[in-house]
Amino acid sequence: MNLITPEQSAIQQAAKDFTAQHIIPKARAYDVSGEFHAVLLEEAKPSRIFGMAIPQSYGGLAYSPLTQALVLEEWGYGCCAMATTLAASVLSMESVMLAGTEAQKQQFYTPMLNGKIGAFCLTEPTAGSDVGGGRTTAVKTSAGYTIHGSKCWITNGGVADVFTVFAKTDPSAGMKGISAFILERGMPGFTVGDDENKLGLRSSNTVFLNLKDVKVPASALLGQEGDGMKIAMQTLDLARPAIAALAIGLAERALALCIAHINARFPAKPFPGQALQFKLADMRIQIEAARQVLHHMLALREAGKPFSQESAMSKTYATDVAMNVAATAMRLMGSAGYISEVGKLMRDVKVMQIYEGTNQIQRLVVARATLARPKTAAPALEKAMAK
C-alpha cells in the first residue's frame, strides 16, 4: 500500500493549511448564499494548484494522481463545493491530456496556470446516464464545425474560460458518432443560463449552457471524429477518484465534528457508551477502507495497469460511505447536528452520489466486469460441466 513520501506529506500539509485558512472560514456563508466562491480562485492562484495535474514541461505542478488525491481530500474536508470547482477543472483538462495536440494543450493549460478554470460539458437534458442520448450536433463546414444544442448540470459552466464539449458529428452512428471539441468562453452563440439552486454543493457553479450555431475552427476537434465517447469514458475513469477523494475528506470532517460534539457534551467521560463507541468505530473503519480502495486504484493507475473497474468502485464506495458517515454523525449529534455544519455535509454528499456518473452506473461497470466471461479457454471443470 502507498505510504506517502516526505514530499507528498509536505504538499498535504500545505493543502491542510490552505483549507484551514481560506476554505473552512468561508464555506458556510457561501453555502447559505449559494453564490459562486470566486474569491477562492484568487486566493489559490499563487499556489498554481489548479494546474496540479499539468505536466512540468508546460509549467504545471505535475502532481502524481495520489498527490492530487491527497490535496483533494483536504479540500473536501474543508468544503466539497469549493473542492468541486478544482476537481471539475482538472476533469475538463484530462480529456485534453488524453487526446489533445501540443497546440490544444497550450490552449487549455495556459489559462489554468493563470488562475482560470475549465469545464467538462457532456450531460444533456436527454443524456445523463445514457451518454449516447445527446442531441447536440457538430456539423462539418469548410471552416471547421458548427455546434448546436445544449448542455445541463455543467459544473464551472458559468465561470470557466475553456471547455471540453461533446457533440455528435454523426448522429446516425450512436455513441460512435460523438466527437469532442475545445471551446472558449464568449464564442458567439455560446451562452450561459442561470445558476441552479441546489440542495448541496451550493456555491459550486452549475449551469445550463446554450450552444446556438457556435462556429469553431477545425483545430477545436479533440482527437478524431467519433473519438468522443472513448475520450469521455477515459476522462471519467481518471476523474472519478477525485470525487472519491473529496468524499473521504467530507466523511473525515463529519466524524471530526461528531467527535468534537460528543467530547464537549460529555467532558468528564473518556469514552461514551458502547453504542456510540461502536458507531464511531464503524465510521472510522468505513472511511479508512474507502481511502484504501482509492489509493489502491491510484497505485494501479500509476503502475500502468487497468483501473476502470477500481475507479468505479472507489467513487461509489467513498460517496456511499460519506453519505452514511454524515447521516450517522447527524443522528448522533441530535438537535445540535441539525443546526450544525453536518447538515451541509449531508446535502453536499447527496449530490456526489449522483454526479460524475451515478452510483448506479458505477455498479453497472463493476457488475459487467465481475460477470465478464473469461476470454481464454474455459477451465477443465467448466468444460466437463458443459458436457
Next chain:
Amino acid sequence: MSMSMTENRQAVLARASAFADEFLEPVAADLDSTAKFPQALVMELGRQNLLTLPADSNAGLRAHVEALRIIAQVCPAVASILNHHALAAYAIFKWGSDAQKTAYLPGLATGGTLSTVAMHESGPALGHGPEALVGSLAGGRLTLNGVKSFVRNAGAAHLYVGFASVGPAGAMSVAGFVAASDTPGVSVGPPYLTMGLRGCPVADVTFKNVVLEAGLLGVAADGADMLAELCSVLALGEAAQTTGIGKAAAVHASAAARHRIQFGHPIAELQAVQQLLCEIATDAHLAWLGVLHAAQLADDGWPFGVEAAMVKSFLGRFGQKLLVDAIQVEGGLGICETAPPHFKGTLPLARMFRDIAGTTLCDAPDDFPEGLVAASF
C-alpha cells in the same frame, strides 16, 4: 389491532387530506424558503379540529398520527408545528389540573393559544449542564432558572410545557410545569438556522427568576414518568411524519422514473430502479404499521413506550435512507431546490431530504431508544 376505520377517524383523515391539498400544497415550498411562521395555517388547523387530537377523548393518538402522516406528505414543517403543539395539549389533558385544563385547552384547540414542549437542555443529561433549568418548589409555587434548548415553536408559542430539575443536589428529581410565554422572566433566543423543517421555529428559551404560582404539572414526583411518556408520544409523531415523507417521496420518485427516458426506455423499467422504489415504499410502510400499533396500544390504555422506541430505532437506521434513495432515482433533478428552466413541474425531494433529517434525529447523544427496548426483555 383493528385496521378498519372508525367513522370518527375517517372524518379526521378526510379533514387532514383536504387541509393538505387545499392549504399546504400551494405554500409548502415558499414556507421552506422564507421560514416564516405560518400563523394562518395554525388557525386553519384549529378550524379543522386537528390541533389537539391526542387531547380529545373522541379521537386519540392514533387519529393524531394518521393526520400527521397525511400532512407530512405535503409539508413536514407544518406537521412538526402541529406535533409539538399537540404534545403539550396531550400533557395538559392528561396531567393538568382542572384549572389548567379550563384555562388552556379551549385555546389550544382553536389555535388561539399555540403551545409546545420544552424538554432538552444543552448539558449531558437533564439537570447536568451549566445552563440546566433548575426549579425550587415551595408549596404550589415553582421558581425557575435556566435554559431549555432546541425548543420547537419557540417564539411563536404562547404556552410552554416544560421540565425542570428540582430538589437538593444528589437527590434531584424532575418536575413538569406549564408556563405562559408572557410570564415575567421568560425570554426566547434568536431562531436557529436549521437544515429543514423550516417554518417550524427552533430556539432556546431562558427562564430567569420565573415564578409560577399554579404552574406545576400533575404531581411533582411524577415528572420523570411524564417526560418519558411525552418522549414516546413525540417519537410516534415524528415517525408518522417520517413515514409520510417516505410515502410522498416514493410516489414522486416513481413518477419521475416513469417519465425519465434513458437508453430508449423509462428508467422505471430497470430492476435496479424498481428495487430502490420498492425498498423506500416497504421501509416506510412497515415502519408505519409499527407507529399505528404503538398508537393503538396507547389509545387502548396499554404501555407503548417500548413499541415507540422500536419505531424510533428502526427509523434511525432507515429514515434518512428513504430520501437518499428517492433522490438517487430522480438524479440531477432530485437535488434541485427550485426547478431549472428546462423543467416543468415540482421538485420537492431536496426539501424532503432536509426535512426527514429533522424527523429522524435522536435528540441528543444520550437519547438511546435501543436501551429502552433491550431493557424491556
